[in-house]
Amino acid sequence: AEYSLEQIERLVNEWLTDVASRQHFRSNTKITVSIDYHQQPYYGDRTLDWVTGMKRKKGTYFAITFLIISITTGTKRCPVAVRLMTTSLLKHKAYLIGQMLADLRLWLPITRVMADRGFCDDDVIQVLKAYGLEYIIAATRRDSIKQAAQEIKDCVTALARQAGVDV
Numbered sequence: 001a002e003y004s005l006e007q008i009e010r011l012v013n014e015w016l017t018d019v020a021s022r023q024h025f026r027s028n029t030k031i032t033v034s035i036d037y038h039q040q041p042y043y044g045d046r047t048l049d050w051v052t053g054m055k056r057k058k059g060t061y062f063a064i065t066f067l068i069i070s071i072t073t074g075t076k077r078c079p080v081a082v083r084l085m086t087t088s089l090l091k092h093k094a095y096l097i098g099q100m101l102a103d104l105r106l107w108l109p110i111t112r113v114m115a116d117r118g119f120c121d122d123d124v125i126q127v128l129k130a131y132g133l134e135y136i137i138a139a140t141r142r143d144s145i146k147q148a149a150q151e152i153k154d155c156v157t158a159l160a161r162q163a164g165v166d167v
Contacts (some may be wrong), residue, residue, distance in 0.1 A: 002156070005050065005084055007089075009082070009083065012036075012082055013081055013082060014119065016079055016080050016081060016082065017080065017081075019057070019078075020031075020071065020078055020079075020080045020108070020125060021107055023071075023078070029109070030110070030111040030112060031071060031108055031109050031110045031111055032071070032072045032073070032110075032111070032112040032114060033069050033070060033071055033080070033101075033108075033112070033113055033114070034069070034070050034072040034077060034111050034113070034114045034115065035067070035068075035069050035097060035113060035114070035115040035119055036067075036068055036070070036115065036116060036118075037065055037066065037067060037068070037118060038065070038066045038068055038126045039054045039063035039064070039065050039066075039098070040063055040064045040065075040066075041054070041058075041059065041060050041062070041063055042060060042062045042063050042064050043059065043060050043062075046062050046087065049086045049087060049088070050084055050085075050086045051063070051064065051087075052064070052065045052085060052086070052087050053087075060127050064084070065084075065085040065090070065095055066082050066083065066084055066085065067083040067085050067093065067096060067097070067100070068081070068083075069081040069082075069097075069100055069101070071108070072114060077129060080104060080108065081100045081102060081103070081104055083096055084102065084110055093119070093121075093124065094102070094121065094123035094124045094126070094127050095127075097119075098127040098130070098131075099125060101113075101127070101131060101133075101162070102131075105131070108134065110131075111133065111134060112133060112134040113128055113134070113135040113136075113137075114135070114137075115135070115136075115137045115138070116135070117138040117139060119137055120137050120138065120139055122150050124137070124141075125137070129141050
């Protein structure tokens, strides 16, 4: 039987939910999930909707991109939701993250979210705040952030010297 991409995505998510929902957590366990992209380099027809751009990888600038939410415990990750991203869906990642988190929170007591700098957008942060989730998102590397960090360091050093403390 042939399946559409949407049908395959639904089947994969049902399987992930089934596997992960069998895990037993203590009632006071704080569940941390991580949100990330997985990009598989792609060398074929670049005009297909599900072919996205990516940072330079050896031999191609194109990829098949998946948005993945995983339960994160220490060094282990257990995927619980996946979404095939298209070029148009990448523009609506905050909405998709909210939708995926809403579905997951029906059976998974998520309290914290970790994400890399690709999710350091105001709209993503607003979605996480709307759900009342704690979050850690890596900041985008920019000169203004480095400058702010240096100003804080300089201020602390100056205040310490005024107080007679050697730093």
